[in-house]
Amino acid sequence: MQLPEPLRRQLKARYDAIANHHIKRDLLNALPFWVGALVTGLVSVLYAKLFGWAEAGTRFIYHQSPWLFLGVTPVCFLVGWWLVQRYAPYARGSGIPQVSAAIDLSNPRHRYKVSRLLSLRVLTVKIISSLIVVVGGGVIGREGPTIQIAASIFKKINDWLPAWYPKVSRRNMIVTGAAAGLASAFNTPLGGIVFAIEELTKTHFNYFKSALLTGVIIAGLTALNLLGPYLYLGYPALDHLPIWIIFVVMLVAVLTGLTASSMAEGILWIMRQKSRLKSLPQQALYTLVCGLLIAGLAVSVDEQMFGSGKEIMVRTLFTADKHVAWYLPLLRIIGPVISFSTGAAGGIFAPALSAGASMGAVVADWMYVPATAANLLVLCGMTGFLTGVTRSPFTSSILVIEMTNSHNIIFYLMLTALLANLVSNLVTRHSFYDQLKNQYIQQIHHAEAQAATGK
DSSP, X not given: OOOOHHHHHHHHHHHHTOOOHHHHHHXXXXXXXXXXXXXXXXXHHHHHHHHHHHHHHHHHHHHHOGGGHHHHHHHHHHHHHHHHHHHOGGGOBOSHHHHHHHHHHOSTTTGGGGGGTSSHHHHHHHHHHHHXXXXXXXXXXSHHHHHHHHHHHHHHHHHHSOTTSOOOOHXXXXXXXXXXXXXXXXXXXXXXXXXXXXXIOOSOGGGTHHHHHHHHHHHHHHHHHHHOSOOSSOOOOOXXXXXXXXXXXXXXXXXXXXXXXXXXXXXXXXXXXXXXXXXXXXXXXXXXXXHHHHHHHHHHTOGGGSSSOHHHHHHHHHSSOOOOOTTHHHHHHHXXXXXXXXXXXXXXXXXXXXHHHHHHHHHHHHHTOOHHHHHHHHHHHHHHHHHHHHOOHHHHHHHHHHHHTOGGGHHHHHHHHHHHHHHHHHHOSSOHHHHHHHHHHHHHHHHHHHHHHTO
């Protein structure tokens, strides 16, 4: 990408005026990360606003006539799926496995394949498809997509660097972009850093700590200045917890770890069965049926099945109404399974958190615990369920702590995360994201082999 000549000359003159060679080198190395983080912050804020408006659109349609969704949801699912199928097949689903696959492929031998997973086209389709699905009531989140969007931004900036520019590691830029995306999506800088280390890469932190820290800080500050100081959820009351609550916390950890890993395995099983549908009409019919199932359950059973489920977390944590129906966790588990398996864009982070929150609230209802203890169980449910899906216990506990400023219960959350991770490993040794990552890598290699043989 060529800069305007007057701007290029002015920048070069300012750069040449710097006398210290080491400062000049470090500045050039850092500049792409700074620009990427700034753009990521802006895009993530815009996407968050659009996603919120889309969820508001769902509520508006529902209040006009719930039965409209029997037509709206299948159509929205079909359009969201078609956009991905037609324009960017690797924009489907969450986005985190695609980023992990791109990191694995960021080597001299396979680096040209990364553009299939991270590009401006993928970014655009990801946003549009997910917003359409959300309007139709899809049980998806924006956090996973934000990670792929941010990684695409950083990757594209790396592509635009001119030939004379000092070499900047594409892998490090993708990792930093993903961390910046999570940090700006949740306003959780520590969560973004831990996520990058625990989930995305095994590289020693020293190799990219400066780039990662500055990327997360700039993206987070950009979102913070546009949205104002905020927590993703808020400040729940967590004082005067009874000593015996730790045993209930352990129960929540076991339940959420078991159900979350089972949900992930259910999604993968359905996707394997769906792969037998070779023709586009069959896949389109499957998508329509999924939309009809979501709408039918929401209209006939409970409208709280729709959307990311953030309102469930807010209500159970910040109002006196802690009660949720015993069947709501089932709906919040079935919803992501159906929505994710369609092949449209949409994440599973927020649905996992809401499923865990509803499970924690149900257990609190069973045990007749006081309100502050109920808040603790809701937060532990969120941590345990997210851990069961991601197999990233430290990321899950840090995210929930930062989303609610609940540092005083850090040991409860970490205990929940570790127990949920242990139980999940009994269901399957491989995480949901890792299995999807391997599928994406195999698909890319297979497509490359087919293209080479002309088949």
